[in-house]
Amino acid sequence: MKFNLLGLLILLTSFGTTSLAHAEEISVADHGVVPGQDATYPLLRLIQSVEGESNITLVFPKGTYKFLPDNALEQFRAVSNHDNSLKRMAFPLFGFNNITIDGGGSTFLFHGRISPVVIDGCHGATLKNFSIDWDKPFQSELTVVENDTEEDTFTVEVDRDRYPYSIKHGEVWFERDGWSDPFGSNIVFDPNTQSPIYNTKKYGVNYSKPVKVTAAGKNRIRFNARGRALPPVGSVLITYGVNPTSRLCPAIHIANSSDVRVENVTVYAAGGMALIAERTENVTLEKMVVTSTPDRLVATRADATHFVGCRGTVKLENCLFEHMLDDGINVHGAYVKVEEYLGENRFICAISHPQQWGLTFASPGDQVAILSRETVLPFHQTVVENVVVLNEERFVITVSDVPEELPTGPLSLENLTWYPDVVMKHNTIRQNRARGALITTKGKVLIDSNYFSSQMHGILIEGDNKKWYESGGVQDVTISNNVFDNIGFEGGAVYPLLASPLLTDEQRLGEGHFHRNVRFINNTIRSFNGLVAQTRSVRGLTISGNKLDFSSDYPANNEFPSIDLHYCDDVNIVDNTATGFDHEPVIAQSPDSTNVKIENNVGFRAPSG
Amino acid sequence: MKFNLLGLLILLTSFGTTSLAHAEEISVADHGVVPGQDATYPLLRLIQSVEGESNITLVFPKGTYKFLPDNALEQFRAVSNHDNSLKRMAFPLFGFNNITIDGGGSTFLFHGRISPVVIDGCHGATLKNFSIDWDKPFQSELTVVENDTEEDTFTVEVDRDRYPYSIKHGEVWFERDGWSDPFGSNIVFDPNTQSPIYNTKKYGVNYSKPVKVTAAGKNRIRFNARGRALPPVGSVLITYGVNPTSRLCPAIHIANSSDVRVENVTVYAAGGMALIAERTENVTLEKMVVTSTPDRLVATRADATHFVGCRGTVKLENCLFEHMLDDGINVHGAYVKVEEYLGENRFICAISHPQQWGLTFASPGDQVAILSRETVLPFHQTVVENVVVLNEERFVITVSDVPEELPTGPLSLENLTWYPDVVMKHNTIRQNRARGALITTKGKVLIDSNYFSSQMHGILIEGDNKKWYESGGVQDVTISNNVFDNIGFEGGAVYPLLASPLLTDEQRLGEGHFHRNVRFINNTIRSFNGLVAQTRSVRGLTISGNKLDFSSDYPANNEFPSIDLHYCDDVNIVDNTATGFDHEPVIAQSPDSTNVKIENNVGFRAPSG
Known part of the structure; x- marks a missing residue:
């Protein structure tokens, strides 16, 4: 293949920073990274030797590579929903433009307290074709x-x-x-x-x-x-350990980056989550697997995947998450507390949950909402001008304007700029403790053609300013064509879909509705408990075309309404069918729900009102 | 007073960077720092507002100022001989040229886990006229x-x-x-x-x-x-607490700085040492006091002062250190372990003691010695070309050359560039747990006209590659005209002067002598146990003109030799007098001591050999 100079220039121009002309493939074997001995330091030397370069691919010849913490690079790192600490890192990928780790089908076997992969400040990063495991797991x-x-x-x-x-x-x-x-x-x-x-x-x-x-x-x-x-x-x-030393080592930590892709990567264990991403734009997971090894029942100690304060699109396709000890996916922002108004548009704020301490809540230019901490409803929107971090917990934020008179009650802030769209297609999330998916984002959400079988709620659309302080109310969620199989084998009122803010006793529903536009359509539900959805404070709710079939896999239970509406507005519950139940599943609504249409649901018992 | 331009230029030239023309005095009261409320955040704002400026003096109107950790600036900090952690700091003084804190006689009262003063990367820093105390002490x-x-x-x-x-x-x-x-x-x-x-x-x-x-x-x-x-x-x-949470909060931490002066500062409490200085050139303490408040018996939880890897001159004059729970002063370097020779003049090294982890062992240009870890004697001297820090414990160091063949036994490195001269005059160190002064530096040392009354050794010249890994062998020490009063009330063989390397069972004295040129002259010793000095592996030792008087303040004890020589060379023990003892204090020497002159010692029993 021949290039003339003009052709090369066109190529450079058309590919921009990902120019093929600059792409470099490096075999780690040429740099002392070989199976059977501690690969940590030779890999670090290699990574440090290409610092500042773009379009690098590190290729691993297939093998089992060993990583010990002894000679690993270390940094004090805050990792949301984990335990902050000095962390030793095997793949410290900082500040790269287009870096790819191609494992070539290798196993990366970690020993002790080490964070396998850290991607921070990268624009374009791809992880592919390897598995992550530990010699001794965390449980x-x-x-x-x-x-x-x-x-x-x-x-x-x-x-x-x-x-x-x-x-x-x-x-x-x-x-x-x-x-x-x-x-x-x-x-x-x-x-x-x-x-x-x-x-x-x-x-x-x-x-x-x-x-x-x-x-x-x-x-x-x-x-x-x-x-x-x-x-x-x-x-x-x-x-599986005790707080605060049981979530020190997520398998993959992504922060302050953009365009990150994880493809054909399997995580068998982690001292935390398989993947946690913070303040990152566009993350794609394709054929990512979280599962246990054949000789263990449990995979990761915490969630398969978790996204905090991200934007762009979070996309998961063809993934399998099973046997982890927490949720399959969780997408959210963070409510932070206002501790003190200093005047001059400056607030001292505190990050609410200790496992979020160290989070980057906002940067100049971000849109933030000021909320009542009682109703969790916003009353003012403004722009961040400056942020001074004081410590892990507190920062001082300056905004462009505040209302002439601030309410006297407790306040929170919410970052409106950093919410992603979410696309989940053809994924399987099953056999785990806790939920399938937690979705609290103001972006557009499509959850289509997935399989869920979780111990707790299948899909939880929460938003809480109470316990984990995970913001915010959704705007546009479509959940379609999925299978929900035996959801809720923890027992109790556990639903394929639960959409409701979580409020403290001091908090109350305000004038408006917290969530908006939730469509739960054409799903198939195999169920021992006859439950479909519980919703609260949602405006614009469609539950339609769903098939609910009885399953005898767990003890039958008809204690709770199948569809349970509280303080919802503009609701369509139509064309759903239930089959195989001894007792017809019930559709119930609270008196404060408005504009509710319930029609043509077969095999359900309609509301009395 | 009038200046013409020429005069101003002459003034600027003669004062250099400390030019009066640029000096600025700022009253903290003008910036919201006032007694009776948490001063931490207003002070931080003030300090951050003058970042990058030179010749700043912050003046505190006399009062009691309160500092809480809530809004304090935080940083993960390694502090030698303390416990590394995220530290919240009340006076974070980073990178200033000539900054002065003038407390005006104020009390700075701290609450909780906070580091009062941190001086890092400053050239010229003065602390004066204040006291540091805690609302609740650490014991x-x-x-x-x-x-x-x-x-x-x-x-x-x-x-x-x-x-x-x-x-x-x-x-x-x-x-x-x-x-x-x-x-x-x-x-x-x-x-x-x-x-x-x-x-x-x-x-x-x-x-x-x-x-x-x-x-x-x-x-x-x-x-x-x-x-x-x-x-x-x-x-x-x-x-007073348990490891590793009992040494989180030294009162004053100085690192990577030069020309630091502490004057008329009193420390009543600390969750660690009153003052710890690392890798700093020229530290002067004038009328620094460490003592307890009237309602407590104990001052700081650890040493009054401690200097690790410093250079220039460490000068203490007219200080009073009492009631602390560890040594009065300790000056030393660090032996680090060689973990692996990587070839190409590169070593992976490990910092030996966990409470030194995070230490800056060396930088390019420093002279280092390579030592046998068995004899703790150097066999090669070279220059540092590069240091890559891996983690708190380990770093990779590249030196300009190594011997053609490295010994097969375990090795250590010692930094020869960062050892200070020490001048101690007219200080009082008393009524504390542990030693008066630990001196292990290759610089010139003068300890003159001080008062010591410590529970353990008065002056310990050690150097150990065993327990605390404090380097190194001394070259030139004069201890003259001091009073040693009731030294050793912990009981046992505890001396006004102990000079001896501390070796493990696997280590042994080598061919050379570890310490050199120690002069212990014209001191006055009031003693219940009749002890003067024990020395081992010293070449060039003079013990002369000392007056040893019996004290009945503690139980008399004549169990140990008063002067006890082991493997010393070129020794003069002359013109010492002992009075008031029932049993004449004994001068003893081991058979491997050479060139020993023992003459004209009155009231002592001469060696039998």
């Missing part, structure tokens, strides 16, 4: 081998090679790679379903005070149930 | 009111207003400002001497496992002595 999986209702005890058996432990002063400590965890957060899994066991809450071991155990043979530990239900023989008790 | 002082030999218990009474506590699960927790400390490091003080009680070690409460206590009335706590001696009624048990 211990303990098989229940005996339970004794008279003694109120149960006994677990532990594979000590994989989950070494010792018992000191009557407490069990699990030895990790460089630290030990006491018995902490815990959940019971059913190995037959590879999921949290039905109604797992009732088995939870209370660890708010030290959990006393006794050695019960070489590899066995006996627990006193202390009044909780005894987990069945054969089930597996998972314990 | 609790518990008065022993009962002891019971039969029950093996003792009972303390606690002023709950000053030292609030609660007992949970049988353990006592002391409530600080934003956190709680369990019963941890502890020492018994004698309120009559305002010092650690004689032989305090025997009363130490073992806290390696949880210390169980019982409530014994409203303000009383009963301890089981568990075989340790019962502290006398009236003595005060001090508990």
